[in-house]
Amino acid sequence: MNSTWIPISSHDGKSFDVYLSLPPKGRGPGLVVIQEIWGVNEHIRAVADQYAMDGYVVMAPDIFWRQKPRVDLRYDEPGTAEAYKLMQALDGPNAVSDLGSTVKALRGLDEMTGKVGVLGYCMGGRLAYQAAASAGVDAAVCFYGGGIQNHLALAESIEVPILFHYGALDTHIPSEAVAAVKQAFAGHANARIEVYEGADHGFNCWGRPMYNQRAAATARGRSLEWLARFLD
Numbered sequence: 001m002n003s004t005w006i007p008i009s010s011h012d013g014k015s016f017d018v019y020l021s022l023p024p025k026g027r028g029p030g031l032v033v034i035q036e037i038w039g040v041n042e043h044i045r046a047v048a049d050q051y052a053m054d055g056y057v058v059m060a061p062d063i064f065w066r067q068k069p070r071v072d073l074r075y076d077e078p079g080t081a082e083a084y085k086l087m088q089a090l091d092g093p094n095a096v097s098d099l100g101s102t103v104k105a106l107r108g109l110d111e112m113t114g115k116v117g118v119l120g121y122c123m124g125g126r127l128a129y130q131a132a133a134s135a136g137v138d139a140a141v142c143f144y145g146g147g148i149q150n151h152l153a154l155a156e157s158i159e160v161p162i163l164f165h166y167g168a169l170d171t172h173i174p175s176e177a178v179a180a181v182k183q184a185f186a187g188h189a190n191a192r193i194e195v196y197e198g199a200d201h202g203f204n205c206w207g208r209p210m211y212n213q214r215a216a217a218t219a220r221g222r223s224l225e226w227l228a229r230f231l232d
Contacts, residue, residue, distance in 0.1 A: 021051075
């Protein structure tokens with residue numbers, strides 16, 4: 001893979017790192033991939049590389065850089081404990097602004113053609129939802145975004161196509177929360193919500209026990225179709 005870490009400028013005049021992965025042809029539309037709470041770790045870098053292999057110029061920003069740069073945690077007990085502390089201390093508005101800076105930097109690359117999408121997992125799924133409202137993206141994909149149901153006032157500000165993936169067995173995001181998201185987007189022609197039977201929270205992560213190959217493959221296929229449709 002043609003991938004590396006590069007620095008970009010933040011909205012407040014500082015600098016933070018993003019993991020950049022380029023497609024085999026070297027050029028393509030853009031995609032911001034947003035981490036789970038364990039950082040831009042080996043799994044998220046592999047996910048970024050996956051989407052780069054599908055032809056996208058991918059940036060995975062270091063969301064926790066203001067607390068601890070380049071967080072790279074394992075899915076074990078100590079790693080998870082640290083991950084939750086970082087998530088709880090996250091400055092949400094700054095994180096969303098950093099996503100806007102990432103989109104701006106991505107659009108400025110010579111390798112970029114076409115539009116920019118955003119795709120995130122868990123905490124990153126919620127941030128992808130928030131980015132759809134304010135970060136200047138052209139399409140969004142949210143994998144089991146925890147807490148989206150607490151930010152539904154943003155729904156009326158989201159005009160770009162947005163795709164939601166949820167697991168039917170997800171105890172972190174109950175069915176009532178999914179129903180609330182469905183209701184909030186009932187009038188949006190380009191909003192789509194998919195629920196995967198037998199899938200738990202985190203079903204896309206092959207490094208965790210709840211990985212569900214069938215749901216992950218189906219959701220990935222739908223995501224690629226979505227991105228190809230709206231980022232041409």
